[in-house]
Amino acid sequence: MDIRPSLLSFIFAGSSKWRLNYTFPELVLELDTRTIKLNPEQVLETHIQKGWIWSSLTLKTLDQNFQFKGMLNTQAEQFQAEIRNDAEFLRNKRNAEQIKETLKPYLREYHNFIQQNIYLSHRLSKLFRSDLSQRSKAPVEQFNSLIQRDSSFAFEPPLQNLFEQLQQFIELPVEANYAIDAKNKRFVESELKVFKQFFDQVESTPLTDEQRISSIIFEDRNLLVAAAGSGKTSTIVGKVGYALLTGLYKPEEILVLAFNKNAGDELSERINLRLKDILTQFTTRVEALNFHKFGVKVIGKATGKSPSVSNDAGKPQSLLNRIIQQLIETDPDFQAKYLLFKTAYLRPPLSPFAFKTQNEWEKAHRRSFDRFKDGFETYQGEIVKSHGEKAIANWLYSQGIPYQYEISYEHDTANENHRQYRPDFYLPEISLYLEHYAVDQTGKPPAHFGQKYLDDMKWKSGIHQQYKTDLITTTFHEFITGSIFRKLEQELKSRGQVFRPRSLAEINAKAQSIYEHDANELYVSFLSHYKSNQANIASLLTRPSLNLRESLFLQLFSKVYQQYDQLLKSSKEHDFDDLLIESAQLINENRYKSPFKLIIVDEFQDTSQARARLILSLLNQVPEAKLFCVGDDWQAIYRFAGSDISIFTQFEKVFGYTKQTQLTQTFRSNQGIANVASGFIQKNKSQLQKVVNAVDKTSSKVVEISFLTKTQEIHEYLMKTIMEINNANSGSDKKKSIYILGRYRHHKPNLDSIRPFLRNCSVEFKTIHSSKGLQADYVILLGLNTGSSAFPSEKEDDPLINLVLPQPETHAYAEERRLFYVALTRAKEKVFLIGERNSVFLEELTKDPSRKEFIHIPQDENTSINHDIPEKWRCPKCNQGRMWKRTGPYGEFMACSNYSKCGYTKSLRRKV
Structure with a gap:
């Protein structure tokens, strides 16, 4: 830009002789005889005094001002804009260079951090980010602002890329940082190559890629979700071996925790056997303990006294039975409530109001029948049609009140519209009839029952009015609220009925004769959850939403627990939950100093709240400690022992940021069994989702379903199936193994007659729970029935347990579904399922079209449909x-x- 005054400006604007020449970055001023050179930054201020055509431009520098008269207005404005912009550019450039020098140490620091030959954990990255961000945030923001205005200020490409990583690192949460994620992936890939020989040889067969990756990753919190038969124990061995081999940890810094003593002993033996060559460098071994044994060690170390463990700690059932029996004998209030609970509310009543259609209700209602019965068996031996009727019948029996069920009414009522009337109950000593109706507090039945139900109620009432016979009615609402028995007592006593209460021993004998499950088993499961979850009985009893069954049970449990707790304290003994609770407390109080920097937990799906708190206490005391948990939420089957699956499925919520890996390849079941089992379990969307791939790709007709209910039919089917397997394996050097599995021990069949003929196979019965962790070539699962010994069992999913669970499960039969999954996945080659057609689980399997290829139903193949019948x-x-x-x-x-x-x-x- 070269500006001089024009002739006209001399005449009309009074301009003197001057010249302004600007070629960035040099400004040359010529005033009279002087020539002055400036750069834009030396011009501190420009001021324009505008006229109609010409302006007077003043430049201010540090030591003097320069005035240029007679400059065209447009020239003055253009010059002012350019000189200001260029001055700002130079200032920014100089500032950028200074900031670059400030940033370079931070860039080196970040580069060195990201290039470390370790797995960058969340905690390590977060600590570094917090420190670096505090020191570098201001210059990073300043430099970013400058390069947003002018990209020419940026670093050269390699450094600029590093700066952008640094900027993202301090601005975003660690878990969202792609650079750390990419670095960790590169690290894992490198370690896979470096330690290939170790992973090839550490177990009898080379570890899979999934097992190796899980062994190498050392995030602060790690959850390995392992499919059944996928080699989780081998991964634990690989993890420990890698940790020792790389020098990350010493044996005494590693704690391996198992669910029970046997599992702990087996894991300890496996680790020390497979890693014996590595462990020769150390003076100590890696020890695997069960949680309770670890609790004993903590308490002993912290207090100087090893705790005394109750003989009943592992199986509190016998102790609770003694306590309950004592309360029955000494506490009349307890005895009365216990008897009421046992006779009327042992099983949760099924509400017809919970169903939308009659078909749904009838199907669910039928499934709740006692096994092999078309209804519910009472203490007196008759089969009644509802929970409510059973409760009434059992209450009458327990009070020694004679009654008759559904006998013909004393007058002839049969006509063209009605059969002979048979009232629900008749009490002969006071000539009283009793009808029990499925109606709510307003006297209305469920909508799906229809108008006919109300019409029948009116007709029955009219019959009694017509013949002047005595009738009382009870309702479903009265049953679930408990007012039914107060009402019955008042009505019967007002009519002169004599009460002759039977002894509890007599009632128990009747309960056992109809195979009714032991009411006391519920107390064991509730006790474990109550203590583990640190529940409070007073708080539970004040819940406004309690129904009678819940309130009744809590009142009973309160007295049982009080006695139980006093017995332990008076004998100065601990139960298993006490060991966990006290050891966690001692660690939190720093009375025990943890040496552990790597904590590995096996079978983590079986963890209770008390176990979780113990783990957290160790982690909180040693912030740099790593946690590696292994398990399969699909196999969480120990809720009755206090386990809480939500700790597994919501692992990150409990323990913090988590790296989850999976073992999806199963070496046990073939693909068909894997597909059936995984498809079934994942219908519950609360279970963690995964795809299971089997090494054995066999899939066609590997699950056989037979609908059998009669004992003789089942026995013949077992004999036939076992002999077919035995004969098919003739000539083989290796025997085939067969597990016969049952939900309960009483499912065990008598196989004595066939055993002498089994040359090519072995047969063993196990409950499903005891089969966990085991495998067989073939599995025959018995007892997929409805009723009192049903599978799925209503007893094990009793909603009372939800009172002491932080997050109750909402999916129907959630625990039982996992138990069924465990049963299916014990088999390598084929599964045989035996049960009723209306079995909940069998019906679900047979109606799933995606499983059709894998399932075989011989009876359906041999039975054609008679299309002549509508x-x-x-x-x-x-x-x-x-x-x-x-x-x-x-x-x-x-x-x-x-x-x-x-x-x-x-x-x-x-x-x-």
């Missing part, structure tokens, strides 16, 4: 017979015309 009336069990209405001693029902072979019936009565 589908509406066709038997849903055998597809051959026609359903006909029949009348029996307990009312109307539908029966298959092929009953002698099929045996299918369906009640037409609707009860609660």
Whole structure:
């Protein structure tokens, strides 16, 4: 830019002789005889005094001012803008260079951190980020602001890239930092190559890529989700070996915790055997302990006295039984409430109001029947049609009140619209009839029952009015609120009924005779959760939403627990939960100093709240300690022992930022079994989702379902199936193994007659719980039935446990589904499932079209559908017979015309 005054400016603007020449970055001023050279930064201020055409421009420097008259207005404005912009540019450039020098040490620091030959954990990165951010945040923000205005101020490409990483590192949370994630991936890839030989040889077969990666990653909190038969123990061995080999930890700094003593001993032996060559460099071994043994060590170390553990600690059932029996004998209030709970509320009542359709209700109601019964068996031995009727019958029996169930009414009532009336109960000593109705507090039945139900109620009432017979009614609402028994007592006593209460021993004998489960088992499970979750009985009892069953049980448990706690304290003994709770407290109080920097927990899906608090106490005391937990939430089957699956499924919420890895390759089950099992368990969306890939790709017809309920049929099927497996393996050097699994011990079949003929296979019965961690070539699962010994069991998923769970499970039969998954995944080659057609689990499997390829149902193949019978009336069990209405001693029902072979019936009565 070269500006001089024009002739006109001399005449009209009074301009003197001057010249202003500006070529960045030099400004040359010529005034009269003087020539002055400046750079834009020396011009501190420019001022324009505008006229109509010409302006007077003043430049201010540090020591003097320069004035230029007669400059065109446009020239003055253009010059002013350029000189200001260029001055700012030079100032920014100089500032940028200064900031660059300030930033270079931080860039080197960040570079050195990111290039370390270690896995950068979240905590380490967070600490470094916090420190570096505090020191470098201001210059980073200043420099970023400058390069946003002018990219020419940026570093050369390599350093600029590093600066951008640094900027992201201090601005974003560590878990969102791609540079750290990328660095850790490169580190893992490098370690896989460096330690290839170790991972190839540490176990009898080379570890998989998933196992190796899980062994190398050392995040602060690590969760390994391992499919059944995927080699989680080998991964633990690999993890410990890698930690020792790389010098990350010494044996005495590693704590391996197992669920129980046997698991701890086996894990300790496996680690020290497979890593014996590495451990020769050290003077100590790696010790694997169960949680309770570790608790004993902590308490002994902290207090100087090893705690005394109750003989009943492992199995508190016997102690609780003694306490309950003592309370029954000495506390009349306890005895009365215990008897009421046992006779009427042992099982949670099924509400018809919880269902939208009649079909849904009938299906669920039928599934709740006692096993092999078309209803519920009472202490007196008859089969009644609802929970409510059973409760009434058992209450009458326990009070020694004679009654008759559904006998014909004393007057003839049969007409073209109604069969002969059979009231629910008749009490002969006071000539009283009793009807129990499925209605709410307003007297209305569920909408899906329809108008006919109300009409029948009115008709029955009219009959009693017509013949002037005495009738009282009870309702479902009265049953669930508990007012039903106060009402019955008042009504019966007002009519002169004599009460002759039976002894508890007599009632217990009757309960056992109908295979009713032991009420006291519920106390054991509740006790473990109560202590582990540090619940408070007073708080539980004041919950506004408690129903009668919950309130009744809590009142009973309160007295049982008080006695239990006093017995332990008076004998100065600990139960297993006490060991966990006290050891965690001692660690939190720093009375025990933890030497452990790597904590490994096996079977983590079985962890309780007390175990979790113990782990947290160790981590809080040693902030740099790492946690590596291994397990499979699909196999969490010990809720009855206090386990809380939410600790696993919400691991990060409990322990902080977590790196989750998976073992998805199973070496046990074939692909067909894996698909059936994993598809089934993942219907519960609360379970962690994963895809299981089997080494054995066999998939066709590997799960066989047989619908059998009669004892003789099941026995014959077992004999036939076992002999077929035995014969098919003839000539093989290795015997095939068969597990017969049952939900309960009483499912164990008698196989004595066949054992002498088994040359090529071995057969062993186990409960599903005891089979956990084991495998067999073939699995035969018995007892997929409904009723009192059902699988899925209502007892094990009793909603009372939810009172002491931080986060109760909402999916139906959640624990039982996991138990079924465990049973399926014990098998390598084939699974045989035996049960009823209306089994919840079998129905789900057979109705899933995505599993059709893997499932084989011989009976369906051998039974064609009789299309001559309309589908509406066709038997849903055998597809051959026609359903006909029949009348029996307990009312109307539908029966298959092929009953002698099929045996299918369906009640037409609707009860609660």
